Amino acid sequence: MHGCPKDHWILMLPASVLEDIFIDVVLQEGDEAILKLALVCTRFRDLVTREGFRRRAHIIWLDSVTNLTVFSPYVLQGGVLQNVQTGNV
Numbered sequence: 324m325h326g327c328p329k330d331h332w333i334l335m336l337p338a339s340v341l342e343d344i345f346i347d348v349v350l351q352e353g354d355e356a357i358l359k360l361a362l363v364c365t366r367f368r369d370l371v372t373r374e375g376f377r378r379r380a381h382i383i384w385l386d387s388v389t390n391l392t393v394f395s396p397y398v399l400q401g402g403v404l405q406n407v408q409t410g411n412v
Contacts, residue, residue, distance in 0.1 A: 334366055342379075345371055349380045350387060 333341075345367075349356045357377070361368040370376060 334364075338370060341367075341370055342376055345376070346380050346383055350384060 357371045360371045
């Protein structure tokens with residue numbers, strides 16, 4: 324698979340930082356960005372194809388187009404849904 328050389332500086336970033344960057348890319352470019360990112364290199368593919376990443380991206384997108392608290396007792400805090408009443412997911 325082509326893409327980033329193993330010593331490229333971007334691969335030195337922690338997974339959490341890359342995920343935050345990728346979430347922004349997905350919000351700007353839509354779901355097709357996940358496929359494009361997955362084709363760059365194996366590390367990117369491994370990050371964006373995780374169920375947790377896809378779920379977080381979807382929840383953040385959903386919150387960007389609607390107010391989740393109107394429909395649910397959950398609020399988005401740091402990319403994670405939290406129950407307003409209990410504090411749990």
